[in-house]
Amino acid sequence: MFKNLLKNLNQKTGYVFRLDDIAPNMRWEIMDKVKILFNKYNVKPILGVIPKNEDKELKLYPICKFNFWEEMKNLSNQGWVIAMHGYEHLYEIYCKKNDYLGHGGNSEFVGLSYNDQLKKLSSGIEIFKKKNIDIKVFFAPNHTFDLNTVKACKELGIKTIIDGYGLVPYYENQILFIPQLFYKLKSLPIGIQTIQLHLNYFSDSDYIDLEKFIIKNEKKIISYEDACKFQRDFFTDKIIRIIIKKALQLKRLAA
Numbered sequence: 001m002f003k004n005l006l007k008n009l010n011q012k013t014g015y016v017f018r019l020d021d022i023a024p025n026m027r028w029e030i031m032d033k034v035k036i037l038f039n040k041y042n043v044k045p046i047l048g049v050i051p052k053n054e055d056k057e058l059k060l061y062p063i064c065k066f067n068f069w070e071e072m073k074n075l076s077n078q079g080w081v082i083a084m085h086g087y088e089h090l091y092e093i094y095c096k097k098n099d100y101l102g103h104g105g106n107s108e109f110v111g112l113s114y115n116d117q118l119k120k121l122s123s124g125i126e127i128f129k130k131k132n133i134d135i136k137v138f139f140a141p142n143h144t145f146d147l148n149t150v151k152a153c154k155e156l157g158i159k160t161i162i163d164g165y166g167l168v169p170y171y172e173n174q175i176l177f178i179p180q181l182f183y184k185l186k187s188l189p190i191g192i193q194t195i196q197l198h199l200n201y202f203s204d205s206d207y208i209d210l211e212k213f214i215i216k217n218e219k220k221i222i223s224y225e226d227a228c229k230f231q232r233d234f235f236t237d238k239i240i241r242i243i244i245k246k247a248l249q250l251k252r253l254a255a
């Protein structure tokens with residue numbers, strides 16, 4: 001076990017960017033800046049696109065002046081990964097930590113029957129299909145989903161969920177999870193991590209920090225496809241997942 005733990009410490013470090021709440025209504029002026037930045041450093045992020053945004057808060061942001069779906073298709077052609085981020089991004093459910101990752105809080109999915117979830121997710125996938133965008137990656141609004149969500153994703157051909165604990169991508173219930181631990185730009189010395197960016201909340205200093213982070217970690221920023229290659233599930237990885245889960249839950253309680 002100790003030998004395996006050492007192997008863990010020697011493993012590759014890599015960061016993948018995950019952009020949340022991509023929808024026709026959003027702060028496009030920030031998105032434009034980030035797009036230029038990502039292109040400059042050849043960063044290929046994962047875009048969490050809401051197929052049918054009905055979230056009133058998100059709808060307050062300005063609507064794009066171009067064809068949203070054409071833009072998504074263009075970005076996909078450039079190697080940016082289009083992921084499905086929920087269906088309508090509506091929080092009609094409040095869950096008490098009975099979700100898959102034990103976060104609790106607002107949810108679009110937790111507690112709904114398998115069939116209801118299958119319907120929501122397949123309606124979302126249909127919207128992408130009509131725009132010629134193939135969906136293989138999913139992540140839920142507010143990180144809240146349950147086993148039925150995972151099963152429905154699997155049924156619909158989704159291969160990966162961008163969420164979960166741990167330091168390496170891992171398979172669970174026949175879906176690949178790429179861990180997503182922090183809400184801020186944090187560089188862990190080891191492991192493959194997804195870094196979540198909410199452009200709608202971005203300040204000027206957040207943008208400057210992002211640029212600095214990219215310059216400092218240029219060689220460690222990887223694509224979704226690269227991250228998938230580091231999938232692994234040693235016994236020590238499972239132990240590390242449990243430790244990180246507990247530590248982050250305690251941190252959230254203390255916050």
Ligand SMILES: [Zn+2]
Nearest residue numbers: 020021141142
């Ligand atoms: Zn969201």
